[in-house]
Amino acid sequence: MTKRFPLAAVAVALLLAWIVGYPLLMTLVEALGGSSGGVGWTLEHFRQFFARPDEWIALWRSLWISAASVGLAALVGVPLAFLFERTEFPGRRFLGAVAALPVALPPLVGVIAFLFLYGESGLVSRVVQSVLGLAQPPWRLAGPGAILLVHAYSMYVYFYLFTRAGLARLDAALLEAAASLGAGRARTLFRVTLPVLRPALVSAALLTFMTSLASFSAPYLFGGSFRVMTTQIVASKLNGEVAMAQVEAVMLAALAILGLWALRRTDRAAGATGVRGVAPARRELRSPLARLGTGALGWLLAAVLLLPHAMLLLISLVPPFTWTTEWIPPVLQLSNWAALFSQPEKLRPVLNSLWMAAASTAAALALGFLAARLSVVRKGFLSGSLEWLIALPWAIPGTVFAVALATTFGVSQPWLGRFVLIGTPAILPLAYLVRSLPLTGRGSIAGLRALDPALEEAAASLGADRWRRLWRVVVPMLRPALAAGAGLAFITALGDLIVSIVLYTYDTRPISMEILSSLRLQDLGMAAVYSVLLMTASAAAFLLWMRGEAR
């Protein structure tokens, strides 16, 4: 519509630049020694980084763990997508929805659940140990294998959802054209279906790669001495090697941007034409054996996928130190839950996380929507930089942002826009806000782009002023997208460990930190109680998101 507000756009761009771009820039500057009170510009920190084999190894591990995660996630997710989208069997709809559940689990909660299930004293390990009569637990849930297991479990969903969406959009006429040209099923799959799905597969690969590059919970809890970049950064930071942490953050950010660039490049060639069409019909499984087999396999899959959720619920009902060697916990009661509500110190982290997540989500929603609207309405440099600033926190791992915010807001230089926020209750909500911007902003941009401008013009011709158009036309039309973005932002903040572990203060400790300290104190029941809370909130937000997507 009308091209106004240049001032507002500039103001929003400056605000975003200050909280998103500036901290990253300051990190680079300080890593190069260029800050007041420092030794002056130097490459010394980078020289040290490259001189230490540990650092090289961590960088290499981050890279190969991410690549292997992509491969494993594709191996699980793509066949599942074909099974649920292209065939028809009893229970398909329900099982198809269950298969998307792991993505709704906050990373830390997933890791805890795996620990309870497959860890040395986990339920499954115990069962296997006593069935086989072993003196030792059958395996150790540690090292790269454990990390990859958790990654595959939570990230196959990207391939699964993207491939399903791609298959649903596939024009049936393409498959019929291939058949009429003499191509059999295998040839059609490899020469037509998969190439046409390529954009979806590349998107899933990109998302999996970036997520596992930024992954922190699994390497932190299972890695031990197997350090990847994220855990390496946090270790440096906690050891007080600030400059090294900054260099590592710069290197991880560089790796992320490199990965983003490389994967985007492979996508260049795929030129999908916007031909509309009808999705191919699902193939009804006719043979009773195939139906039975698929059904059994599906329910087994559902059981495996739901086991972590069930396990958390179970452990939350086990009082401390009552479950020792038995298969099944001997005592089940609500004492852990009672403790949560009767002891203020135990409820405190929940309230902390709730208000910080709510505040950061509200701010991210407002800022993301505003930036999106300003960037969609106008064209040119300003619009481009707004969109870029919104998307940046998606590409840069959270650990890097944590270090960047700690760097920028740990000193008081008001003339440089730097204030001491570290140690105050403001830093975590700010960090959550930055991390939430892509979730609320990108959804808003997509929604606003899809909005027919004629609707707003119609409202204007009916006499609605700018605010009325916004509240009565634009916001209601975008509500599903906004609700979905806000829901995801809220659960991400609620369960966040990545930035919290670097920036939290004891008074504003979030749920994730309390889970870690409960684990350290062997209070598994409380850790499970907190995990169940996060799990429930996430499931609710995920359902909201699915509803938004379905529209």
Place this chain on the structure above:
Amino acid sequence: MSVPPFLVLDGLDKSFGGHAVLRGLSLEVGKGEVLALLGPSGSGKTTALRLVAGFEAPDRGTVRVGGDDVTGLPPERRRFGMVFQHYALFPHLDIAGNVAFGLDGRLSREETARRVAAALALVDLPGFERRRVGEISGGQQQRVALARALAPEPRVLLLDEPLSNLDPSLRERTRRELRRAIERVGITTVLVTHEQEEAFHLGDRVAVLHGGRLHQAGSPEDLYERPATRFVAGFVGRASGVVGTLEPDGTVLLAGKGGPVCWPGTAAPELEGAAPGTAVELVVRPESLAFQSPGTPGALTGRVTERRYAGTGTYYLVLLDSGEVEVLAGVSAARPGDEVAVAPADRGPAPRIFRWQNSGLSASVPVARSLR
């Protein structure tokens, strides 16, 4: 039909979810003949084509080609080329990749390139091999789809609404090019369309489908001048009807102002053996009616309700007591509101007589139906 049947559809039935879409469709197509399946949406014409292509299996009936029963054969083994409504070009392959898709993989690289070039030359797109699907116009995409379908030298060519996706301005030219390409190859062709003009231009014979049944198959002249059913008379070309009773001499007695009069016509097959006095509808083309001076014997009197200038002629709607008719006449033959006399002209096809089917509507049969 002089040529022996090459493609035979025999008693095809198909229903989806209990809803019958095709009922006993039987058709024969001679070798090298072009058959157009014409019908409104929902008539079953696309289903018929998909049964022939093998994308759907009939509930009953067979499809035979050159004596072979192909009813149970999957589409990839039928060797039928198909051009899809939205072309279904593979977006991830270039033009050459698309055209070469159906060629035998064992062909040498040079031979494949030669065949692709020949197929592209056939549709007047030489040198388009390395272009991408998104870079060429809709008309060019249509021709690539044709080249792709023809390259493997199929036994039968199937076209699903081949021109519906094009701008009207492009359609006629593309239609001529399509006709020429098919003629050059001389391939047995079945095409589906809802446009009469397209069916008449492209088809050697036209089969009209309605409600899953074949109403008539014949040359365009047959359909226009001797429609077999009331539906064909109304769907093919412009026609209007007046209601009367059958006379012993085969004419139709029409009552009303200026009448009663007897207008001649040819009886549709369904009227064979009908007794005099049967209620019938005389369906007449606009060019088969003319204005007469008032009081002319054999003319009915009515009022002009609408005048429509269409360049090649001017159409007048005249409300008679026995129905509303459309008359083709000179530019200034009458004005709306005028009282005029209408009688059969000594030009145009003879009116056609059908059994009167009271559809519950008034006697004014839908007229002036637009085919667009």
